[in-house]
Amino acid sequence: MSMMDKLKQMMKGHESHADKGVDKSGDFVDDKTQGKYSGQVDTGQDKLKDEFGTGGREDRPQP
Template sequence: MSMMDKLKQMLRGHESQAGQGIDKAGDYVDGRTQNKYSSQVDTAQDKLKDQLRRDQGNPPPPQA
């Protein structure tokens, strides 16, 4: 079993907590870089959350 499979298995059932962790990590990076890369951080957060949803079998939300 690969490390990614183990992580996915550990996150199963804790999606909301993982999403909060992604937000908190992004806020930390924004703070450390004085919001210099906030758009890139926001994009990374969105992609991580979409990947988390896909890994749990939920389709990503429609793009506006």
């Protein structure tokens, strides 16, 4: 079992907590870099949410 599989297994059932952590860490990076890399940070946050969290399902309306 890979490390990624282990992390996914640990996060199962705690997707909203993972999303909060991703948001908080992204905000921290934006603060420290004064928003210089906000586009890249947002892209990273979206990818992490897709992998470990809700995938943005809470924020985005479903078609």
